[in-house]
């Protein structure tokens with residue numbers, strides 16, 4: 001990275017082994033796409049995370065929090081700043097009665113399985129979403145009639161100036177794929193879920209049903225970032241795209257999935273440019289044919 005002093009400071013804070021230069025983002029996104037992040041930091045503790053953000057802010061260097069990269073498209077040129085990844089660390093879990101406190105780097109899949117093991121119901125919807133709790137809260141992730149909003153009691157977040165806030169469900173302003181965290185640029189440190197006592201067998205069965213539904217309906221055999229577009233009011237993005245005649249439409253290595261038209265997939269060698277060109281084409285065709293504007297659900301970085 002250009003700012004050598006910042007690099008040294010980040011190494012002092014996190015340990016040199018946790019500060020990588022020119023790290024290919026394709027290794028950290030489920031799209032398997034993305035050029036290098038000039039710097040890629042893996043803080044191990046909340047204090048290191050706070051100091052890392054403070055150092056970047058002081059140096060005027062852009063920074064970006066990454067979970068499991070399952071909802072992000074990174075440009076082919078990469079990101080000229082510091083990516084701070086919480087996944088792989090921040091994985092503590094505490095369960096007390098119907099309350100589950102999870103650090104931001106815990107995968108939803110793991111959380112759902114832990115809940116099932118404890119006979120706690122409410123998180124079944126999340127058992128096939130490949131994100132972390134942090135990413136899921138920011139996006140108010142949801143599926144099959146459930147969403148984070150239904151199960152979150154409160155969250156511990158950090159502001160850009162390092163101040164910690166404990167926000168209750170109402171204060172999180174969770175809406176369709178959005179939250180106050182996304183709008184204010186907060187960092188999620190941990191999430192407190194409130195679940196209900198249930199029958200472990202029924203919970204397992206429901207999770208299995210949802211897994212089967214996903215495997216049947218979604219192109220899980222290809223890298224993607226899940227649903228590419230938000231659901232436009234009154235419509236389904238996938239159906240509009242199919243009706244526009246774009247099923248299987250391909251640009252370079254990017255393709256509108258034949259299995260589920262709401263997914264843009266990487267058929268193997270897609271570039272971020274292929275994906276963006278395909279997204280723009282889909283948006284303009286759907287707008288031209290049906291007058292509906294498709295908004296991206298997937299976040300972009302480095303464009």
Ligand SMILES: Cc1cc2nc3c(=O)[nH]c(=O)nc-3n(C[C@H](O)[C@H](O)[C@H](O)COP(=O)(O)OP(=O)(O)OC[C@H]3O[C@@H](n4cnc5c(N)ncnc54)[C@H](O)[C@@H]3O)c2cc1C
Nearest residue numbers: 067068069070071131132134135136141142143188225226
């Ligand atoms: C096959 C597949 C299926 C999917 N199915 C669903 C589904 O059914 N429902 C659904 O809602 N989504 C789905 N997704 C999308 C994705 O898994 C979710 O949006 C998930 O919540 C993203 O979590 P993440 O940790 O991967 O976040 P990332 O992709 O790493 O980040 C997403 C956004 O959250 C921010 N972020 C991440 N962690 C934090 C944090 N700790 N603090 C602050 N900001 C943070 C990032 O800066 C970024 O803006 C799917 C994706 C795939 C690949």
